[in-house]
Amino acid sequence: MADHSIGTPEQLRDPNYTPALHKAVPLGIQHVLAMFVSNVTPAIIVAGAAGFGFGSNSPDFPELLYLIQMSMLFAGVATLLQTVTIGPVGAALPIVQGTSFAFIPIMIPLVAGKGVDGLAALFGGVIVGGLFHAFIGTFVKRIRFALPPLVTGLVVTMIGLALVKVGIEYAAGGVPAKASNSPEYGSALNWSVAGVVILVTLGLKFFARGMLSVSAVLIGIVAGYVYSLVVGVLSLDAVTGSWESAAVFALPSPFRYGFEFSVAAVIGFCLMAFVSAVETVGDVSGITKGGAGREATDREIQGATYADGLGTAVAGVFGGFPNTSFSQNVGLIAMTGVMSRHVVTIGALFLILCGLVPKVGSVIRTVPIEVLGGGVIVMFGMVVAAGVSMLADVIWNRRNMVIFAIALSIGLGLQLEVLNVAPGAPNALQFLPDTLRVLAASGILPAAFIAIVLNLVLPEHLAAEGSDQVSGGLSGNGTGLQGKEAASAANV
Numbered sequence: 001m002a003d004h005s006i007g008t009p010e011q012l013r014d015p016n017y018t019p020a021l022h023k024a025v026p027l028g029i030q031h032v033l034a035m036f037v038s039n040v041t042p043a044i045i046v047a048g049a050a051g052f053g054f055g056s057n058s059p060d061f062p063e064l065l066y067l068i069q070m071s072m073l074f075a076g077v078a079t080l081l082q083t084v085t086i087g088p089v090g091a092a093l094p095i096v097q098g099t100s101f102a103f104i105p106i107m108i109p110l111v112a113g114k115g116v117d118g119l120a121a122l123f124g125g126v127i128v129g130g131l132f133h134a135f136i137g138t139f140v141k142r143i144r145f146a147l148p149p150l151v152t153g154l155v156v157t158m159i160g161l162a163l164v165k166v167g168i169e170y171a172a173g174g175v176p177a178k179a180s181n182s183p184e185y186g187s188a189l190n191w192s193v194a195g196v197v198i199l200v201t202l203g204l205k206f207f208a209r210g211m212l213s214v215s216a217v218l219i220g221i222v223a224g225y226v227y228s229l230v231v232g233v234l235s236l237d238a239v240t241g242s243w244e245s246a247a248v249f250a251l252p253s254p255f256r257y258g259f260e261f262s263v264a265a266v267i268g269f270c271l272m273a274f275v276s277a278v279e280t281v282g283d284v285s286g287i288t289k290g291g292a293g294r295e296a297t298d299r300e301i302q303g304a305t306y307a308d309g310l311g312t313a314v315a316g317v318f319g320g321f322p323n324t325s326f327s328q329n330v331g332l333i334a335m336t337g338v339m340s341r342h343v344v345t346i347g348a349l350f351l352i353l354c355g356l357v358p359k360v361g362s363v364i365r366t367v368p369i370e371v372l373g374g375g376v377i378v379m380f381g382m383v384v385a386a387g388v389s390m391l392a393d394v395i396w397n398r399r400n401m402v403i404f405a406i407a408l409s410i411g412l413g414l415q416l417e418v419l420n421v422a423p424g425a426p427n428a429l430q431f432l433p434d435t436l437r438v439l440a441a442s443g444i445l446p447a448a449f450i451a452i453v454l455n456l457v458l459p460e461h462l463a464a465e466g467s468d469q470v471s472g473g474l475s476g477n478g479t480g481l482q483g484k485e486a487a488s489a490a491n492v
Contacts, residue, residue, distance in 0.1 A: 006338060013292045018342040027338055028346030029154070031096050033215040037375055039098040039351075040364060042321055043067035043167060044372060046104070048175055050111040050118050055174040060116045060220045065361045066319060070252060073098045073355025074320035078311025082304060082325075083341040091296075091304035092288055094127025094344040096329035097311055099321045101383060102155075102276055105162040105415075105442040106268040107321070119319070121262035126316030128261075129269025133322075134309025136277045137231050137302050147278045149393040150400055155275055157387030158411055158444050161378040170194075171373030184438035190370045193233055197224035204208040217375055224371035239366045246362035252318040252355075264438035265272045271445055276324050277305050283325040290330065291339035366463050399461060405453045411447025414440055 006027075011017040018024065047053035047067055052060035080242040081090045110125070111118035136143070169175050173185040173193035179364065184190065189216035201220030204212050212219065281296075284304045288296040311323045333339060354360045394400055418427045418441045430439045439445050 012337050012341050015341045019340060024343050024346055027343045029350055031329050031332060031344055031347040032350050033218055034329055034332050035096055035098045037217050037221060038379060040068050040071045040105055041376060042099045042101060043071045046107050046111060049108045051115045055176040063116055063360060065365050068361040068364050069355050069358055070315065070318055070320035072351050073252060074311065074315035075099060075323060076348045076351030076355060077314065078307060078323040079306040079344060079351065081311050083345045083348060086301065088303055089306040089310055091284055091300040092341060093284065093300060094333055094339060094341045095283065095287065095304060096326045096344055096347065097323045098326045100276060101270050102159055102323040103269065103322045105159060105444045108273055109438045109441045110265055114240045116257060120258035120260035121265045123257055123316045124260045124262055125222060125269040127313050128266045128320055129273050130309050130313030130316055130322065133273035133277055133312055134306050137305035137309065140277050140281060140305045141298065141301060143274065144278055144281065146452055146456065147275065148389045148455065150403060150455060151448060152405060153387050153390030153394065153408055154451050155444060155448050156390060157384055158447055158461065160380055160383030160387055161412060162443065163383060167373055167380050167394045168379035170369050171377060174369035188451050189233065193224055193228055193368060193370035194374035194377065196227045197221055197371055198378060201378050219379060221367065221371055221375045225367055226229055228368045228371055234366065234368050235372065237357065242362045242366045243359060246358040248359060249356055250358050254317050256319050266434040270441055271363055277308065280304055280308050280325045283327055283330050286330045287333055291333045291348065358414060369403055399458055403451055403458065407447040407451040410450060411443040414446060415443030449475025
């Protein structure tokens with residue numbers, strides 16, 4: 001009788017256990033499928049903001065293929081750091097790394113409209129921010145008090161709110177089509193493509209099981225891709241042309257876009273590294289709790305943070321974006337019950353292989369912008385939902401409501417006012433120095449700074465408040481991050 005089991009319960013809880021290869025390989029690829037779309041989407045968004053993304057007709061458009069390659073390659077490299085480890089770097093746990101959505105609101109103002117020329121400062125910030133992120137590993141457990149769910153939930157919610165507009169613009173036809181007043185922008189055909197992606201994704205997510213449910217977004221995008229070919233949004237000639245023009249194998253180029261030290265970029269990436277580091281602590285805790293039924297050790301938390309930072313710094317050297325642990329893969333471990341880090345190592349090797357083969361990226365870059373719009377509408381909406389879920393752990397007394405209200409009003413207000421102003425028109429931050437203007441324009445950093453400071457300095461109860469609460473929450477004062485719902489963002 002054939003043996004269909006993966007291992008004994010004791011083996012499945014052991015990070016060092018290696019299932020039989022014919023069982024480990026599909027499990028490893030499943031981890032890649034669960035994060036693949038989320039991993040390459042930030043590169044597509046940044047290229048679009050810079051002006052050489054989908055539909056731009058920019059001569060620099062081929063650079064998008066390289067950015068997609070690096071997203072895959074260094075997600076694999078960073079994942080290997082976590083699973084295989086190098087000295088104190090890595091948690092020796094099944095942690096899947098991928099490109100972080102959290103940094104997108106920081107990256108967009110740095111590159112907006114600058115083309116490839118804007119990437120030197122961005123990747124300079126990625127490298128320095130990554131090294132700082134690794135340094136945080138030496139004291140990460142001591143700073144968790146400053147980032148309670150009130151702060152992290154606010155930051156995650158604002159990240160999602162900053163991105164939802166991108167999904168709508170993509171679904172309607174893309175930013176270049178909007179800027180050129182294309183008559184096709186917002187057409188029923190464009191929306192139908194995005195609609196197919198959303199409907200297939202929701203159908204699989206809620207009515208399928210196993211791999212079909214886990215890979216719902218990826219399958220939804222494939223369905224939208226096929227639909228685009230059928231209705232003529234995408235031509236077969238464009239697909240074959242992109243495939244034939246791409247190399248079979250290519251190595252990454254160090255400092256391909258140069259290196260520029262930008263104060264705004266460095267400060268922005270370093271500040272966001274705090275949030276990312278604490279969120280990774282939540283992921284590590286979620287993996288050990290869900291997969292092994294125990295708490296994470298200090299060594300595992302520290303090693304995971306080191307790998308987060310060094311993986312980001314190395315990626316920045318070659319044109320990759322900040323990496324962080326992916327929460328959907330934490331949920332996948334809890335669902336499958338397989339704690340083996342070697343299974344994830346197989347997934348990491350698959351990602352590295354994809355990153356070294358430009359033909360994989362050549363197919364991705366033929367995906368119509370409307371198809372991506374359908375996918376990111378779901379993913380970015382989930383970012384907002386994750387933030388709201390984190391805020392549910394807050395006790396909503398008047399003190400916390402005041403902190404949230406002020407931080408949200410200023411942060412979201414700056415985001416909406418400054419980023420939506422036409423070029424050359426006056427805006428609310430026009431008299432600030434360039435560095436402060438870039439940092440404040442994201443809205444994320446001002447909101448986080450205000451929330452952290454007010455949470456630390458305001459008394460636990462406002463005058464005449466007593467112990468009254470506006471609405472319920474978990475017991476306590478809302479401190480302590482419960483998990484990294486932030487990245488589950490993209491992590492449908």
